[in-house]
Amino acid sequence: MKRFLTQIALASVALSLSGVAHSSETKAAAKPDLAAGEAKASTVCAACHVADGSRGMPTYPILQGQHPEYLVKQLVEFKEGQRKNPIMNGMAGALTPEDMRNISAFYASKKAKDGTAKNPDLVAAGERIYRGGIAKKGVPACASCHSPNGAGMPAQYPRLAGQHGDYTKAQLTAFRQGDRTNNAQMTSIAANLSDKEIEALADYIAGLR
Numbered sequence: 001m002k003r004f005l006t007q008i009a010l011a012s013v014a015l016s017l018s019g020v021a022h023s024s025e026t027k028a029a030a031k032p033d034l035a036a037g038e039a040k041a042s043t044v045c046a047a048c049h050v051a052d053g054s055r056g057m058p059t060y061p062i063l064q065g066q067h068p069e070y071l072v073k074q075l076v077e078f079k080e081g082q083r084k085n086p087i088m089n090g091m092a093g094a095l096t097p098e099d100m101r102n103i104s105a106f107y108a109s110k111k112a113k114d115g116t117a118k119n120p121d122l123v124a125a126g127e128r129i130y131r132g133g134i135a136k137k138g139v140p141a142c143a144s145c146h147s148p149n150g151a152g153m154p155a156q157y158p159r160l161a162g163q164h165g166d167y168t169k170a171q172l173t174a175f176r177q178g179d180r181t182n183n184a185q186m187t188s189i190a191a192n193l194s195d196k197e198i199e200a201l202a203d204y205i206a207g208l209r
Helices: 003-029 034-043 070-081 084-092 097-108 120-131 165-177 184-188 195-207
Strands: none
Touching: 003 120, 034 097, 120 195, 165 184, 165 195, 184 195
């Protein structure tokens, strides 16, 4: 009898724990709050990324239409110091995981606007690298990860199409120099790109659609 009661007690505890785990999973899977994301973005992010994350200053990335999973990943890495930027490290440090999900979902919900290349002389060279890579340098085609139209793939590979050329150039240079270290694959690829190749790629990506 005593053994039977013990088994009932253990089963009760197991069910209780199962309920807690299920509750936590349900909470974690809750849909992001776009209104809350917009409100937080307007006070924390808008000064640099403008209200809807669209075409602000070229030194700052366009967030509009970016994959939410990728944005969350970057914010977490800024907060944890895996990605270095004096401004973003401080900004992300004050955000909760919920804030990050909401802000990222808000920017992702906006339709990204088309951009344009600035230097016609670079576009052809940039397109060759983007679509075919540079075999002799071991540089793969950008399209193989970021897709032919620059739409990217959620979580791991960001949307590139229409991104500011100045920003793309700065990030590729940072990867090459080892100033940005949160993606080993990009560090390896950028290490084999010349200044001219980076400039051509950045300009081509700016007009990609």
